[in-house]
Amino acid sequence: MKIIIINGPNLNLLGQREPEVYGSLSFDIFFNGLKRKYTTVELHYFQSNIEGEIIDKLQEVGFSYDGIILNAAAYTHTSIGIGDAVKAITTPVIEVHISNTFARETFRHQSFISPNAKGIIIGFGLKSYELALQSFL
Template sequence: MAKRVLVLNGPNLNMLGIREPKTYGSQTLADIEQMIATEAAALGLTVECRQTNREGELCDWIQQALGQSDAIIINAGGYSHTSIAIADALRAVALPVVEVHLSNIYAREAFRHHSYISAVAVGVICGLGATGYKLALRALAEKL
């Protein structure tokens, strides 16, 4: 049975391709999700991609992943820097987590330099644009 990876994207990532293309690139979220699906299939993984602008919905999806998914890739956007609740939900389900950021959060505003999710993740990929999702899938394929 193929390992299942839940890919979660947080607030404003639905605006990719429109929002600050110099920072986030010109690809849309749909483009990135297609790239993720193609890479996952090549690795023998199945993926489910979801996006929300709501913190509680991310927590609900993380909790629902227990028994349904084998790992999580998460780009929580701005919630990475503010949400203890999302970090606690990830800790509670105890699945392997890879945190992804399209931009290099350490080359941006100081408040972005800390992520509550990083402490729960097995790895963090930032600054490589959409390629970060591919790398996260490859790392999880090896780990699983």
């Protein structure tokens, strides 16, 4: 099984950025732990702060991978383009958020990804990614 995690803007700062919201563990350390735990899954990772690069990556993997775990971060609430890319591909997408977006600012309550996602996992910290991975297994 071939799964990719795609992270959006500012998630490269996990472990440093707002630890009270996002925790103190870097994503690289977390991702390496996932790879060690799920040895039968071919796990890949991509992060970009640039909307177009996220769209390009979705189009690149969206017809050949078994699953995509997508945390588009702030682009979730602003990017019709990323929502359209998720709709255009055949690989199922699980939308993930580390924090409970519904407990935050009102603008974070809307997602342009959700209508085209297979499912949504919100608010379980980094464990949200593992829950998404388990949903594909």
